[in-house]
Amino acid sequence: MQQNKIIDFIQPDAQDWEKLERISEIDMQGFGEDGISTFNLSQFARGGSVFCLTLNGLIIAEAVVLRNFRDNGAEIFGFAVAKEYFNQGYGTRLLQHLKEVAKEAGIEYFELTMNPDRPVLHRLYIQKAGFYKKAELTQHPHKHEPRWLLRYDL
Numbered sequence: 027m028q029q030n031k032i033i034d035f036i037q038p039d040a041q042d043w044e045k046l047e048r049i050s051e052i053d054m055q056g057f058g059e060d061g062i063s064t065f066n067l068s069q070f071a072r073g074g075s076v077f078c079l080t081l082n083g084l085i086i087a088e089a090v091v092l093r094n095f096r097d098n099g100a101e102i103f104g105f106a107v108a109k110e111y112f113n114q115g116y117g118t119r120l121l122q123h124l125k126e127v128a129k130e131a132g133i134e135y136f137e138l139t140m141n142p143d144r145p146v147l148h149r150l151y152i153q154k155a156g157f158y159k160k161a162e163l164t165q166h167p168h169k170h171e172p173r174w175l176l177r178y179d180l
């Protein structure tokens with residue numbers, strides 16, 4: 027029997043260690059040494075910065091969004107989908123959700139950094155979500171990958 031796909035968006039509580047462990051696992055899988063620990067996620071969750079997409083109740087994508095002090099922009103700091111769910115549109119859906127939530131919260135733009143050597147990121151952020159290249163940054167200090175700063179005006 028085919029199971030219905032129920033997609034939802036949640037924000038974990040700062041003390042919900044089970045969910046935070048799962049989010050950290052996805053983040054570490056996506057970013058290696060730059061991944062966010064469970065404990066640090068808890069601090070971000072306290073301020074309402076952690077966003078998740080769930081599929082039939084399981085967290086399969088996560089993002090950390092940090093509001094700026096100096097203006098009304100925000101940085102998408104972590105953004106990852108669990109690898110067994112890649113290329114099924116979940117990254118696109120979470121990004122769309124972040125746009126809606128941020129607009130409602132009065133955030134005026136998003137910025138994020140990406141490695142321009144990864145075609146999937148061109149597709150996801152630039153072609154599909156409408157981000158544009160704002161600047162070329164210096165290389166990642168450890169991974170020695172090139173880095174672009176992208177922006178999306180809400």
Ligand SMILES: CC(C)(COP(=O)(O)OP(=O)(O)OC[C@H]1O[C@@H](n2cnc3c(N)ncnc32)[C@H](O)[C@@H]1OP(=O)(O)O)[C@@H](O)C(=O)NCCC(=O)NCCS
Pocket residue numbers: 055056057105106107108111112113114115116117118119138139140141145146147149150
């Ligand atoms: C980047 C990431 C979030 C994308 O999530 P996702 O759920 O797979 O993304 P989506 O399925 O919504 O969209 C991906 C798009 O890229 C396309 N794509 C995938 N691999 C591609 C490739 N090698 N070349 C070109 N396009 C590619 C997909 O076909 C899809 O486009 P489509 O909808 O037109 O078919 C996911 O790969 C990930 O978590 N990676 C590790 C962490 C990471 O790199 N995060 C981003 C940091 S800036």
